[in-house]
Amino acid sequence: MAKVEIKKREDVSNSANKSDGLIFFDYQILVDGIEIDKMTGINLNMDASEINSCTLSFLVDDLQVDAEFVSALQAQLEERKA
DSSP states (O other), rough: OEEEEEEOOOOOGGGSSTOOOOGGEEEEEETTTTOOEEEEEEEEETTTTTTOOOEEEOSSSSOOHHHHHHHHHHHHHHHHHH
């Protein structure tokens, strides 16, 4: 399982007091010690009766996808249609 840490940055203005909600830039979000940049969304599930889960959405500068992965994904999608 991954370790997720969300910490308020010390070097930012207090923009969280604005009425439009939290600003991702004001928080450092780490997954297994690696900082996630360009966050666009976060969904935390901390229900006592379930295992904790976290879904992160973020922008990527460079996306590299292996051709075998694309082929396997395409085959699975076609299988679902059948």
